[in-house]
Amino acid sequence: MNYIGSKNKLSSWIKECVLKTYKEPVSDAVFCDLFAGTGAVARNFKTDVKQIIANDVEYYSYALLKNYIGNHQALVYEPLLKSLNQLKAKSGFITEHYTQQGKAERLYFTVENGQKIDAIRLQIEQWKTTNDIDEDTYFFLLATLLESADKVANTASVYGSYLKKIKTSASKTLILEPAIFKETTNKHSVFQEDANVLIKKISGDILYLDPPYNARQYGANYHLLNTIAKMDIFVPSGKTGLREYTKSNYCKKSEVTKAFEDLVANAQFQYIYLSYNNEGLMSQSEVEKIMKRYGNYRLESKNYQRFKADKTENRNHKANFTNEFLHILEKR
Numbered sequence: 001m002n003y004i005g006s007k008n009k010l011s012s013w014i015k016e017c018v019l020k021t022y023k024e025p026v027s028d029a030v031f032c033d034l035f036a037g038t039g040a041v042a043r044n045f046k047t048d049v050k051q052i053i054a055n056d057v058e059y060y061s062y063a064l065l066k067n068y069i070g071n072h073q074a075l076v077y078e079p080l081l082k083s084l085n086q087l088k089a090k091s092g093f094i095t096e097h098y099t100q101q102g103k104a105e106r107l108y109f110t111v112e113n114g115q116k117i118d119a120i121r122l123q124i125e126q127w128k129t130t131n132d133i134d135e136d137t138y139f140f141l142l143a144t145l146l147e148s149a150d151k152v153a154n155t156a157s158v159y160g161s162y163l164k165k166i167k168t169s170a171s172k173t174l175i176l177e178p179a180i181f182k183e184t185t186n187k188h189s190v191f192q193e194d195a196n197v198l199i200k201k202i203s204g205d206i207l208y209l210d211p212p213y214n215a216r217q218y219g220a221n222y223h224l225l226n227t228i229a230k231m232d233i234f235v236p237s238g239k240t241g242l243r244e245y246t247k248s249n250y251c252k253k254s255e256v257t258k259a260f261e262d263l264v265a266n267a268q269f270q271y272i273y274l275s276y277n278n279e280g281l282m283s284q285s286e287v288e289k290i291m292k293r294y295g296n297y298r299l300e301s302k303n304y305q306r307f308k309a310d311k312t313e314n315r316n317h318k319a320n321f322t323n324e325f326l327h328i329l330e331k332r
């Protein structure tokens, strides 16, 4: 998934920095990805550490993490995917509010794909209700649907708005492709909580932090993924069909330093790694000042090609490269 702030392309560099600075064997470590999003970083550590704790405040992310991190033993899914891919089209909430068929004519999906999403989502829920699938399979199927629906969304990558005409990738018929997870013998934990609340209830060895760095709220930008994942009924608001969404303190200039310091102070982890870039709401020196109050600090940085929303939005960006920082703290 092309996700704002995704560390997919940076995850090897992050791992390199962690392995260079963490002094104990990582195979014995509890690694927490507290703002995990798509789980790119946690996924890259999953087979190396003793246990992963993954968390994100958004439900769509929780569903992805329950699959990519929580699932650790092989599942038999081929017959289920085959049956879901062959379902008869069925209009439901997505078709009605997020395709041209609805009154608001929101062009997020073609009518065909909207109907496929509705039919598949309903069937997954019915299998869960009748106990035909267990929780692991439920989240595997949900993650599979979220990833496959995102591939055919008619957006400039995020769901803050839709395109006026159906683009080529969105005109393709949705086909479920398995959201494959790595198998491990060890179990992992997944949460959907505010980071500052969860931090007081967990402990471990390596804490990786990748909070939002600017004012763009994830709940607004990915509202449709929450709507598909939650399958709840509400009145979509305005032109874009927005739902109510969680507003993060990390997206507010007036709150972010307080929230960040509270997190570092309460963290029961010896090593903390924070990804942040040079265009964030907190300056590099503000982060440094806060972290230095709690132990030994060092900084790694890398020149990195920024998130590409799409070609249209990209025209507004002057430069395509940004400095990505990894702030490292060994807590006293």
Ligand SMILES: C[S@@+](CC[C@H](N)C(=O)[O-])C[C@H]1O[C@@H](n2cnc3c(N)ncnc32)[C@H](O)[C@@H]1O
Residues within 6 Å of the ligand: 003, 004, 005, 006, 007, 008, 034, 035, 036, 037, 038, 039, 040, 041, 055, 056, 057, 058, 061, 193, 194, 195, 196, 210, 211, 212, 213, 218, 219, 248, 249, 250
């Ligand atoms: C920069 S993204 C993380 C990207 C992730 N590392 C990846 O590679 O996909 C920040 C994430 O923090 C989550 N988030 C924002 N505020 C949060 C909070 N207060 N507690 C927990 N998660 C939060 C967002 O939903 C978003 O997924």
